[in-house]
Amino acid sequence: MRKRTLKILLGILFIVFLCWGCRALANFVSPLGFEGRPDVFYKKDEYYAFNYQTILQDAVEGKPVQLTLIPGEPEILPSGSPVVPWKQADYLQVASAVFLSVWGETPESWKLDEILSKTNCAGVDLGFQRMSFIFFKVEENEEAAMYVHTQREIFIVPEKKLIWIYEVETSPVKSWGWVNLEADEILPAEEALRIVEENGGTAARAGIDDCSISPRINAGANDDNWLVSYFSDHNFLMLEVDEKTGEIPR
Numbered sequence: 001m002r003k004r005t006l007k008i009l010l011g012i013l014f015i016v017f018l019c020w021g022c023r024a025l026a027n028f029v030s031p032l033g034f035e036g037r038p039d040v041f042y043k044k045d046e047y048y049a050f051n052y053q054t055i056l057q058d059a060v061e062g063k064p065v066q067l068t069l070i071p072g073e074p075e076i077l078p079s080g081s082p083v084v085p086w087k088q089a090d091y092l093q094v095a096s097a098v099f100l101s102v103w104g105e106t107p108e109s110w111k112l113d114e115i116l117s118k119t120n121c122a123g124v125d126l127g128f129q130r131m132s133f134i135f136f137k138v139e140e141n142e143e144a145a146m147y148v149h150t151q152r153e154i155f156i157v158p159e160k161k162l163i164w165i166y167e168v169e170t171s172p173v174k175s176w177g178w179v180n181l182e183a184d185e186i187l188p189a190e191e192a193l194r195i196v197e198e199n200g201g202t203a204a205r206a207g208i209d210d211c212s213i214s215p216r217i218n219a220g221a222n223d224d225n226w227l228v229s230y231f232s233d234h235n236f237l238m239l240e241v242d243e244k245t246g247e248i249p250r
Contacts, residue, residue, distance in 0.1 A: 044152075044167035047074050048098075052084050052158040059097035067101055067163065074162060084158035085127035088115065088188040092181075095133045095154045102165055103152070110135040111178035113151070114218040117189045121211040121230075124197065128189065130157040136178070146171050177219040185244060189215040192226035192241040199248055204230055204237040211236075217243060225249065 048067040058065050086094075099107045114134040123129065132155040141148050148171045155164040179186065192215045193201075205211050211232040217224070222240050230237040240249050 039171055041169040041171075042167075043150075043169060044102075044165055046070075046102075046165045047072075048102075048163045048165065049074075049161055050163055052161055055094055055097070056086065056090055059093045065094070065097045065101050067098065070162075082159075083123050083126045083129060086131075086158065087127055087190050088117070088131065091117075091128065091131040091156055092133065094156055098154055098156075098163060098165070099135070099152070107135050107152075110137045110152070112181065112219075113178060114216070115179065115189060116214065116216045116218075118212055118214045119193070121205045121208065121213060124193070124213060129159055130155070131189070132156065141171070177224070179217055179219050179224075186217070187226065187241070187243055187246055189217075189226070191246065192217075192228055192243075195241050195246050195248065196228040196237075196239045199239065201228070201230060201237060201239070208232055208236075223249075 047070040049070055050065065050067055055065050096107055099105070112133065113136050115131065117128045117131040119126075119128045132153060134151060134153045136149060136151045138147055138149050140146075148169055150169050151167070153164075153166040155166070157163070193213060196215075201213070205213075211230060213228065213230050215226055215228045217226050221227070225243050226241040228239050228241060229235055241247070242249065
């Protein structure tokens with residue numbers, strides 16, 4: 001009886017010690033950015049209307065872009081605007097100008113986490129109908145003794161004349177890579193799309209009246225390659241494209 005009681009006590013002590021050890025380990029790795037469940041703080045979630053006919057030229061010329069804040073969540077109406085023939089560089093130019101207008105700083109000191117674009121199959125040669133960019137920055141909060149990860153997303157839809165802005169903070173943070181467009185000479189979205197079109201994309205969407213194509217590159221996902229998805233009511237083709245060489249991994 002005494003041996004059984006002793007075993008139970010030792011078991012309880014072991015569990016307590018194990019829990020304490022896990023907690024200590026979590027506290028140790030948190031500042032380094034490896035804890036799995038961060039706290040999330042939502043800072044901005046806004047919609048803006050803009051003039052798709054002038055915003056790109058204003059951004060190129062370095063003029064302040066004109067944005068109109070829309071209270072609440074706007075009603076998304078069917079598009080009455082023609083498709084705007086923008087490429088990735090055009091969207092990025094607009095996103096940088098919007099970043100400056102909304103946050104009062106340029107995105108140069110921020111890192112790029114993701115580019116997500118979309119085009120309708122019928123307008124595949126006309127440019128992208130929408131594109132979003134996710135920027136992030138990791139900074140040390142000395143008072144809280146931890147690192148804070150701030151993420152800002154800009155989602156641009158010219159045919160709807162809408163821009164969605166999103167900002168969130170998480171702490172502690174995970175270790176993230178980033179998409180370095182200039183230093184790494186990464187292919188633009190339209191080039192990744194062209195490569196997939198020539199390697200089965202055009203044939204796959206033949207005869208499908210209503211479909212969309214979405215090239216996406218995300219730091220740390222798909223070996224940092226472009227992932228080009230074709231979908232209607234379901235994904236019917238997904239191909240990776242090497243972000244530097246343009247080769248399709250087999």
